[in-house]
Amino acid sequence: MALILHDIKVWNTGEVIDLIVPSDTDETVDASAMTIAPGFEDPHVHFRDPGQTYKESMISGCAAAASGGYTNVLIMPNTVPAMDGVKVEAGQPGASEVLDAGYDTVIDYLQHYEAAHGVKLPVRYDLCVCASKGRAGREATEPADWIGYLPGHGDAGKDAYQLAHPVTAISDDGSAVTPGILDQVFANVKESGLYLIEHCEHHDTGAVNEGPVSRRLGVPGIPEDTELKIVERDIEMARTTGVHVHFQHVSTAISFETIRRAKAEGLPITCETAPHYIALCDEALLEYGTLAKMNPPLRSEADRRATITAVADGTVDLLATDHAPHTMEEKGLGFLDAPNGIIGLECAYGVCHKVLVDGGHISDERLIELMSTGPAELMGHDKTDAAALLDENADAVPGDSDTKRVLDLGKVTHPENVDLVVLDTAEEWTVDPERFHSSARNTPFGGWQVTGRPLATIIGSKLAFSRINKED
Ligand SMILES: [Zn+2]
């Protein structure tokens, strides 16, 4: 049985084909408004499992990712306990979830999540290990605690090449690597061959961007140079160590300018920004309250425009959501006490399409690259190339036009490697957080009219999620 998508467009070649996807039901769909593209990947998500599953679990987080067109995500290490490779101890917050499942580290718990919970998760995921023990910034993690989980670093009896969820990056996301352990962390990153994901901020006070809005709200501000100082520091570290540093959620014009110069020098630097820094500035605080509170904070309108420029000129390598689930009760605590962050997986494509593509800043193809091949390159994944698959596997369609080709995912040579997203690049829709698959609702984009919608995700040649012909 199969889902047949008639007349679907291949994202980068524009070729119109028929796509056959193995499925539980037989269905033929007019897909002339649809595009097939490499599955989206997000190297920056917080799924709160273990420890804070009332905000989000691996199950709800992965469902949200699949619904947003993602086939692969990188789990950030600020779980509870933190994902540092250290054995958890009974009585520690969140420890019971790990221990009751039969594991003694968070890495092992997430490595075996599906077996322990008797579930099949609809997206692939990799793990990001902490730079510091407990993510507390005082002591660097011990590579011995996590190096056995790297792709290709199998030891301790673990067949690392077979790991479904390898450790592929190091980060203390939520704060920057602290100065006292910086040299040791870079040495660890270098030894492991991984890359450092850096959250570029150091500040003790401040809840929103420093400027007219923070003064109007009477809320302590965060100066823009908090980000710049870490960007500059780590560019120098990248220069002297050769370690690849990936800057997360870059938000200011001055940081982009600095990164632009470092990249021109050929330093091993990459960076991402998030949909909210493209779509919103700090004036959004006046409209959305704490639903517009995140870290780094939404910056000035000039910074927002500079962010779009950095996306358009290639300074930004990829778009990541920083999907950060919190309950609405937590977000209701006011500007000073509400936790930072918003969820993003289920409307990232639509919001970015609306601002970047409809706004005339980048093409449809470039947006897809920024959400699929760009992050895949960072994370070291091979992306499915539909055009190459066609050349290797396509047959003529019997009785159909002799020019149109057909790609039968049930017949490709390595079906397990085929991850794709089906998009309607023109669909207009309204973001409704009540219909999100995430457990969380903390987004300022509820009610936004956006364009471009993921319709289905295909993982290992199988349909992992679909809203085609469904009310969803
Ligand atoms: Zn961060």
Ligand SMILES: [Zn+2]
């Ligand atoms: Zn984050």
